[in-house]
Structures are given as structure tokens and as C-alpha cells.
Amino acid sequence: MTDIAKNVYNIETVILDDTHSELIILDQTLLPAETVFLKLKTQEEIWEAIYKLRVRGAPAIGIAAAYGIYLGAKASKATDYDGFYSEIIKLKEYLASSRPTAVNLFWALDRMDECVKRNKEKTVNDIKFDLLKESQNIKQEDIWVCRSIGEYGLTLLKPGMGILTHCNAGQLATSKYGTALAPIYVGHEKGYNLKVFADETRPLLQGARLTAYELNKAGVDVTLICDNMASAVMKNGWVQAVFVGCDRVAANGDTANKIGTSGVAILAKNYNIPFYVCAPTSTIDLSCASGKDICIEERKPEEVTEMWYEKRMAPKDIKVFNPAFDVTDEKFITGIITEYGIVKAPYSESLKEIFKRKRGTVQW
Structure with missing residues (x-):
């Protein structure tokens, strides 16, 4: 494999910067002329990035939405489960409104929702950590999924x-x-x-x-x-x-x-x-x-x-x-x-x- 190919394979279109509470995306509306990574801090910015196709492709949209839920949860000031979950549902509905066709968007949002519900006996801070792990799992699973599709598809060629x-x-x-x-x-x-x-x-x-x-x-x-x-x-x-x-x-x-x-x-x-x-x-x-x-x-x-x-x-x-x-x-x-x-x-x-x-x- 060439060095150029390695560089292409190393491109990450959706990145979580947990330290700075940012979602970093490659703005695909500017390619191929410009390679620009956007740092998204607000839910409005994440919604706009999905709607405007700055981040696109069903799997990438799902990953962005999962990270969006986590960042929204991380910013929550709620101390009790009911108040916290109410905020998660509002955030889920908001991000779901960005694009109606790609099922990965709703699939990822549902996974994050289920993560909150199955951990309802935990503290809010512990649930936030679980949401971080779930969003990271969604991204790592996608790598395995794509490689597997590639291997199966190659048997046809x-x-x-x-x-x-x-x-x-x-x-x-x-x-x-x-x-x-x-x-x-x-x-x-x-x-x-x-x-x-x-x-x-x-x-x-x-x-x-x-x-x-x-x-x-x-x-x-x-x-x-x-x-x-x-x-x-x-x-x-x-x-x-x-x-x-x-x-x-x-x-x-x-x-x-x-x-x-x-x-x-x-x-x-x-x-x-x-x-x-x-x-x-x-x-x-x-x-x-x-x-x-x-x-x-x-x-x-x-x-x-x-x-x-x-x-x-x-x-x-x-x-x-x-x-x-x-x-x-x-x-x-x-x-x-x-x-x-x-x-x-x-x-x-x-x-x-x-x-x-x-x-x-x-x-x-």
C-alpha cells in the first residue's frame, strides 16, 4: 500500500475531542478544493452540519449523532434521573429532525436512548460516562462492519x-x-x-x-x-x-x-x-x-x-x-x-x- 493510500485510510471524518467538549468533523461540502475540519460545540452546530451535509454518509451521520447526544448529556446540569432523561429525549428529537431518510441517524439515537434507560439506577455522572463509551463503541463497530462488508463483497469480484x-x-x-x-x-x-x-x-x-x-x-x-x-x-x-x-x-x-x-x-x-x-x-x-x-x-x-x-x-x-x-x-x-x-x-x-x-x- 502506498503512503498516499495510508493517508486516505487514516482520514477521520468524525472525531470526539472530549477534553474540549467538541465534535470535530471534516467539512465535506468544501472537498476536494479545501480540507477543513470544523469544531462543533453546540447542538445547533451539530444539527446544521448533518442537515447541510457537512458530515454525510449514513454511518458517519449516526456516529455524529451519537457524539452529539453524549456532548449534550455532558453539558447537562440535571442531578436526578428524570430531569436528565427529559433533556436527553428533547435532544434526541432535535437531532432526529435534521434528516428524515437515513435510518442510521435514528438507530444511533435509539442506542444512546437505550443506554440511558438501562442504566437508570446509576448516578447521572455514571450515565454520562456510559454514554461516552456507547458513542465510542458505535464508531469502533463501524470500522469492523465496513471491513466485513469489504471482505464479503470481494468474494463477488x-x-x-x-x-x-x-x-x-x-x-x-x-x-x-x-x-x-x-x-x-x-x-x-x-x-x-x-x-x-x-x-x-x-x-x-x-x-x-x-x-x-x-x-x-x-x-x-x-x-x-x-x-x-x-x-x-x-x-x-x-x-x-x-x-x-x-x-x-x-x-x-x-x-x-x-x-x-x-x-x-x-x-x-x-x-x-x-x-x-x-x-x-x-x-x-x-x-x-x-x-x-x-x-x-x-x-x-x-x-x-x-x-x-x-x-x-x-x-x-x-x-x-x-x-x-x-x-x-x-x-x-x-x-x-x-x-x-x-x-x-x-x-x-x-x-x-x-x-x-x-x-x-x-x-x-
């Missing part, structure tokens, strides 16, 4: 294959390795010489700004393409598999991911290219029956009309539809890669089996 990916589900979106990019990074370590095509991912360009950036820095063979070029590279025979991340998996296998993912899945089906979703079990929501039940975040029209241009590139007052995510129907998904193995249709059964395996497995 052969050296020299062409891979297409959409949005950014790599090192920058997690604690390490990423989800969709984890098989690529593990393959790179083992000399697979994979060739990656990264969709630019309009309108926020996470593929152009982030995926292309981190893979290039790691020494991976990566080619940036516009979203509407995916069909061309597939038809040319340059792509043998598609790997994407996700923000929520429904019980039937429908998957919400960055807008444009469903179109890639349909193209892959047309060209008989396997389409894999890399999903930590924390993103699987068995209480959500299908993709129809997933709340899709809609964002400001300026992201489409003017955000990346020197001058506005659309007529004034034009109507804009700007959903942040779309849902890929399970029939287009070849397999879902989790930290406990790869599942295939029928997902309504196989996803339940993964959770049975999870309950019987010792983690990291």
Missing part, C-alpha cells in the same frame, strides 16, 4: 473487473473503508487492480467531489463520468458489477439511496450486470414494510439551479423537484451485502435470517 458506483459510500462516509467502496479498498490491498467508474451524482456531486477524490488519493484506477454516461460504459462492456451504499433498506428489500441509484439499477438489469447494495445491518429497517413507506427528503431548489455555477443556470422562478433519495425496487437488486454475509431474494426472508445470524455472532 475477480481481479481486473470494472466496477460502477454512485454517490459516495467510502472512507469519507464512514469510520473506515466505507460500505460500497469497502470491497474496492480491500481488493486494492490485495492487488486486484479493479477499474472504477464513479458517477458524478447530481445535484450535489458526491461522486465527483468525494468518491473520485478519495479513490484517486488511494491509488485506485478511477474514472469520473456524468450520471447520464452510465449506460454508455455498461454497453461498452466496461462494467462487470455495480456497488452502491444505502440509507435505508425496507423489510422487502427495497432500498433508499442517493437520487439516481434506481436508474443505475434499471440500467444494470438491462445489461445483465449484477447490482449490489452494501448495507450495514444498522441501515436495515424491518419495521418498514417497503420502499413506499420510506420518507424521502426534499431539498432546496438552489442545489439544482445555481449551487455549482458562477451564474444561475435555470430560468428565474422555475419549479424544481429535488428529492435527495430514490427507492430501488428489490427486483433490481442482485444481492445485499451486510457485515454478516450476502443475502438474496426473497429479501423478506433472507433479511430476517441475517438478524438471526447477528444475534448469534460475537462482533469485533
Whole structure:
């Protein structure tokens, strides 16, 4: 592995500075032009960072939210459990309002909530320490999860294959390795010489700004393409598999991911290219029956009309539809890669089996 690759692998997007009671994040809205770490002290700053995608990627959002709960708890002046827990619930609801689609956000907040409730007989100060440990565990577990997804995903690949990916589900979106990019990074370590095509991912360009950036820095063979070029590279025979991340998996296998993912899945089906979703079990929501039940975040029209241009590139007052995510129907998904193995249709059964395996497995 090159020194550059080691540097990429050592990037931490979410860091807790407990000494100064700060959450430190890499501001991903400024990449690749600037590498800026923000020091967030208030809950309002953490909420804004999640909403504005300064920290992004389902696992990284969950880690940031967990640290946010801890820092809020640490600042609490409450001396009794009821008063303390009341503050935690308000903080949980506030951070949960930042983004509606990524289930990791709610999963991490629920874990912190459960940590408080199961330790209610302890002193408030002891519960604060337990919350610190829980938030740190969430981050450390994510490293194990991503590496495991990478190992399982690599079993589906052969050296020299062409891979297409959409949005950014790599090192920058997690604690390490990423989800969709984890098989690529593990393959790179083992000399697979994979060739990656990264969709630019309009309108926020996470593929152009982030995926292309981190893979290039790691020494991976990566080619940036516009979203509407995916069909061309597939038809040319340059792509043998598609790997994407996700923000929520429904019980039937429908998957919400960055807008444009469903179109890639349909193209892959047309060209008989396997389409894999890399999903930590924390993103699987068995209480959500299908993709129809997933709340899709809609964002400001300026992201489409003017955000990346020197001058506005659309007529004034034009109507804009700007959903942040779309849902890929399970029939287009070849397999879902989790930290406990790869599942295939029928997902309504196989996803339940993964959770049975999870309950019987010792983690990291």
C-alpha cells in the first residue's frame, strides 16, 4: 500500500475531542478544493452540519449523532434521573429532525436512548460516562462492519473487473473503508487492480467531489463520468458489477439511496450486470414494510439551479423537484451485502435470517 493510500485510510471524518467538549468533523461540502475540519460545540452546530451535509454518509451521520447526544448529556446540569432523561429525549428529537431518510441517524439515537434507560439506577455522572463509551463503541463497530462488508463483497469480484458506483459510500462516509467502496479498498490491498467508474451524482456531486477524490488519493484506477454516461460504459462492456451504499433498506428489500441509484439499477438489469447494495445491518429497517413507506427528503431548489455555477443556470422562478433519495425496487437488486454475509431474494426472508445470524455472532 502506498503512503498516499495510508493517508486516505487514516482520514477521520468524525472525531470526539472530549477534553474540549467538541465534535470535530471534516467539512465535506468544501472537498476536494479545501480540507477543513470544523469544531462543533453546540447542538445547533451539530444539527446544521448533518442537515447541510457537512458530515454525510449514513454511518458517519449516526456516529455524529451519537457524539452529539453524549456532548449534550455532558453539558447537562440535571442531578436526578428524570430531569436528565427529559433533556436527553428533547435532544434526541432535535437531532432526529435534521434528516428524515437515513435510518442510521435514528438507530444511533435509539442506542444512546437505550443506554440511558438501562442504566437508570446509576448516578447521572455514571450515565454520562456510559454514554461516552456507547458513542465510542458505535464508531469502533463501524470500522469492523465496513471491513466485513469489504471482505464479503470481494468474494463477488475477480481481479481486473470494472466496477460502477454512485454517490459516495467510502472512507469519507464512514469510520473506515466505507460500505460500497469497502470491497474496492480491500481488493486494492490485495492487488486486484479493479477499474472504477464513479458517477458524478447530481445535484450535489458526491461522486465527483468525494468518491473520485478519495479513490484517486488511494491509488485506485478511477474514472469520473456524468450520471447520464452510465449506460454508455455498461454497453461498452466496461462494467462487470455495480456497488452502491444505502440509507435505508425496507423489510422487502427495497432500498433508499442517493437520487439516481434506481436508474443505475434499471440500467444494470438491462445489461445483465449484477447490482449490489452494501448495507450495514444498522441501515436495515424491518419495521418498514417497503420502499413506499420510506420518507424521502426534499431539498432546496438552489442545489439544482445555481449551487455549482458562477451564474444561475435555470430560468428565474422555475419549479424544481429535488428529492435527495430514490427507492430501488428489490427486483433490481442482485444481492445485499451486510457485515454478516450476502443475502438474496426473497429479501423478506433472507433479511430476517441475517438478524438471526447477528444475534448469534460475537462482533469485533
